[in-house]
Amino acid sequence: MKMRDYSINTKCVQGGYTPKNGEPRQIPIIQSTTFKYDTSEDMGKLFDLEASGYFYTRLQNPTNDYVAAKIAELEGGTAAMLTSSGQAANFFALFNICEAGSHIVSSSSIYGGTFNLISVTMAKMGVEATFVSPDCTEEELNAAFKENTRAVFGETIANPALTVLDIEKFAKAAHAHGVPLVVDNTFPTPINCRPFEWGADIVTHSTTKYMDGHGAAVGGAIVDSGKFDWMAHADKFPGLCTPDESYHGITYAEKFGKEGAFITKATAQLMRDFGCIQSPQNAFILNLGLESLHVRMPRHVENGLAVAEFLSTCDDVESVNYPGLETDKYHEIAKKYLPNGGCGVVSFVIKGGRTAAEAFMKKLKVAAIETHVADARTCCLNPATSTHRQMTDEQLAEAGIPAGLVRISCGLEDKEDLIADLRQALS
Ligand SMILES: *Cc1c(COP(=O)(O)O)cnc(C)c1O
Numbered sequence: 001m002k003m004r005d006y007s008i009n010t011k012c013v014q015g016g017y018t019p020k021n022g023e024p025r026q027i028p029i030i031q032s033t034t035f036k037y038d039t040s041e042d043m044g045k046l047f048d049l050e051a052s053g054y055f056y057t058r059l060q061n062p063t064n065d066y067v068a069a070k071i072a073e074l075e076g077g078t079a080a081m082l083t084s085s086g087q088a089a090n091f092f093a094l095f096n097i098c099e100a101g102s103h104i105v106s107s108s109s110i111y112g113g114t115f116n117l118i119s120v121t122m123a124k125m126g127v128e129a130t131f132v133s134p135d136c137t138e139e140e141l142n143a144a145f146k147e148n149t150r151a152v153f154g155e156t157i158a159n160p161a162l163t164v165l166d167i168e169k170f171a172k173a174a175h176a177h178g179v180p181l182v183v184d185n186t187f188p189t190p191i192n193c194r195p196f197e198w199g200a201d202i203v204t205h206s207t208t209k210y211m212d213g214h215g216a217a218v219g220g221a222i223v224d225s226g227k228f229d230w231m232a233h234a235d236k237f238p239g240l241c242t243p244d245e246s247y248h249g250i251t252y253a254e255k256f257g258k259e260g261a262f263i264t265k266a267t268a269q270l271m272r273d274f275g276c277i278q279s280p281q282n283a284f285i286l287n288l289g290l291e292s293l294h295v296r297m298p299r300h301v302e303n304g305l306a307v308a309e310f311l312s313t314c315d316d317v318e319s320v321n322y323p324g325l326e327t328d329k330y331h332e333i334a335k336k337y338l339p340n341g342g343c344g345v346v347s348f349v350i351k352g353g354r355t356a357a358e359a360f361m362k363k364l365k366v367a368a369i370e371t372h373v374a375d376a377r378t379c380c381l382n383p384a385t386s387t388h389r390q391m392t393d394e395q396l397a398e399a400g401i402p403a404g405l406v407r408i409s410c411g412l413e414d415k416e417d418l419i420a421d422l423r424q425a426l427s
Contacts, residue, residue, distance in 0.1 A: 003073055008191065009294040016070025016287075029284045030062045048248055049255070049268060059271045063280035067287045071211075071221050074190040074290075075203050078226030079263035081271070082219060082283055086186060086206020088276035089220030090114050090153075091122075093182050093204045096266045097237055098150045100126025105144045107134045107154035107170070109163040111206075112387070114184065118153070134163045141173045150236060151179055156195060157187035157342045159373065160383070160407050161400070162321045164330040167337060171199025178233040186210070187343040187374070191297040198337065201228040202262065209374035210343065212289040213296055217282040222266065226259035240265055296376070296412060300344030303378075303410035303418060308346045310419045316356075316426050318349040318404065344410035345373050350426075353393065353403040357382040361406065363425035366417055373409035378418055380408040 003015055017027045035054045037043040045051040054060055064082045072080035083089045094104060106118055108131035118129045130144040134154060152174040154165040167183060174181040180201035185193060189210045195203050205211060207219040230253040234241035240261050243249035247268055252261040271277060278286075301324065308322035323334035323342050334342060350356045361369055361382060370379035371387065381387065384396055384403040393403045410418060 004076075008074060011070065011073045012191075012294045013291050015073040015290075016068070017066040027063060027066045027284060027287050029280050031280055032061075033057045049250055049264070057280070058275045058277055059267055061277070061280050061283070064278055064283045067283045067290070068221060070287065070290055071190075071205070071207075072223050074194075074293075075185070075223045076190075076194055076196050076225070077203065077223035078259035080221055080223040081263050081267055082207070082221050082278040082286070084220065084276040084278050085218050086111075086184075086204070086208055086220040087113055087117060088274075089204040089206070089222050090182075090184060091117055092266050092270045092274075092276070093202050093222050094118070094122065094127070094151055094153065095125075096262060096270060097180070097239065098122070098127045099239070101148060102127050102150040103146045103148045104129040105141070105149055105152045105174075106131050107158070107163075107165060108132060109134045109158040109161045110153070110155050110184070111159045111186075114153075114155075134158070134165050138169060138173065141169065142176070145173070145177045149177055149179055152181045153184075154181070155184040155186070156193050156337065157323065157345075159187060159345070160347060162323060162330070162345065162347055164323050164333045164337060164342070166333055167195050167198035167200055171201075174201075175199070178236060180228045187345065188338055189293060189297055189343075191294050192301070192338050192340055192342055196225040196227070201225050207286050207289075210289075210297065210300065211293060212286050213293065213375055214285075214289060215372060215375035215377065216289075217285040219278045219282050219286050222263065224259070224262040226257075228262075229258055230261060239269075244269070297343075298340070299412050300374075300410060301341030303412070303415045304344035304346050305341065306415040307408065307410050307418055307422065308348075310422065311346065311348045314426055316351050318351050318402075320346065320348040322346045343374065345407065346410060347405055347407045349402045350404040350406055354382065354384040357404050357406050358385055360425050364421055365424075366413060366421040367408060373407070375409070376412045378409065378411040378413055380406055382406050 046053050046055050068080040068082050132144045171181045182202040183195040183200040184204045186206045203223040205221040230237045230240040240253045252265045256264045305324045308325050311317050311320045323330040367378040367380050
């Protein structure tokens with residue numbers, strides 16, 4: 001049996017790396033910047049992408065490749081790479097097909113760092129963007145496209161708004177305009193959603209979150225579905241479909257096909273020039289997290305749902321956002337894309353605004369105040385007094401972030417202990 005035929009649970013544990021007789025059982029950490037060759041010709045073939053192998057860890061390292069291969073198997077993709085962070089993953093995924101003069105259509109409900117990346121930093125590089133509500137109609141979505149649109153972007157479950165992306169709607173519009181859909185699948189992980197099964201073409205991750213799952217290592221990943229036909233839209237993607245002079249005139253889409261062109265180009269050009277590689281040590285730590293991802297995600301979901309249900313019964317709570325709740329605006333769409341639940345992140349609005357939120361959080365004993373989500377330990381954050389503290393109550397309301405909003409990331413503790421902690425802090 002091939003690894004791709006096994007259950008996702010088995011892939012979490014054994015995917016990506018199959019030791020031969022007498023080799024290390026655990027993925028070895030290849031803590032080496034460089035690799036030795038007998039002849040210059042041997043090395044030359046690697047530089048020409050004529051042979052596959054390693055020469056310098058800024059571009060590729062075997063430890064990273066084992067772990068990336070596991071993530072590709074989990075998502076059902078054909079190729080993957082690790083990056084130093086989720087930010088680098090999203091930047092590489094978009095910049096691999098965009099350049100000055102290109103345009104991106106993006107969901108407006110995305111992680112703040114990605115919103116800045118697209119709206120400010122990539123704008124400085126000459127890449128424009130149009131943001132659309134994830135709830136837009138097909139008509140509104142199609143109207144956002146331009147002649148120079150090269151990619152569509154969204155998050156399966158948005159951080160921190162917890163909106164759920166209608167992946168099929170976004171994929172259909174992207175494909176009708178001859179461009180790929182890039183989906184950041186950080187929050188559900190491939191355990192709870194595999195965007196390729198719904199038409200997405202490229203998936204990205206901040207592996208910093210549930211994949212690592214222990215708050216130990218910052219990292220990112222990009223996975224290619226191998227389904228997007230670059231050559232069929234060659235005029236839009238010259239970087240993939242015309243010769244790369246910095247690689248002896250290789251045309252990636254011809255030489256590596258639909259299955260390998262995207263990741264090979266991102267490695268050969270973007271890793272070479274920007275160097276956002278994940279350290280092999282961090283890749284090893286990430287893999288320890290992946291080995292239990294399928295065991296941990298159901299518990300995060302169980303705790304998230306229990307906490308969301310508890311909060312909905314509290315008099316001091318104005319509203320609760322959690323797609324798993326039947327009363328949630330995204331419940332129907334979540335049932336389709338996330339039948340086993342989404343993740344452990346819940347947000348709610350406490351009555352009494354930022355003063356009440358601050359007082360409540362001070363009293364928490366199990367949940368800690370942190371600028372983080374999605375690890376084993378429950379943590380929470382009040383944007384009004386932390387990440388968004390420079391904004392007035394009016395500005396917060398305009399941004400759709402009530403001053404009393406608290407985001408709580410439910411960890412792997414006992415749910416009764418979490419609820420008891422919330423209850424005493426609310427009282
Ligand atoms: C955290 C996060 C990122 C950024 O990832 P880093 O690893 O912090 O760089 C991107 N997308 C989503 C959905 C995130 O939650």
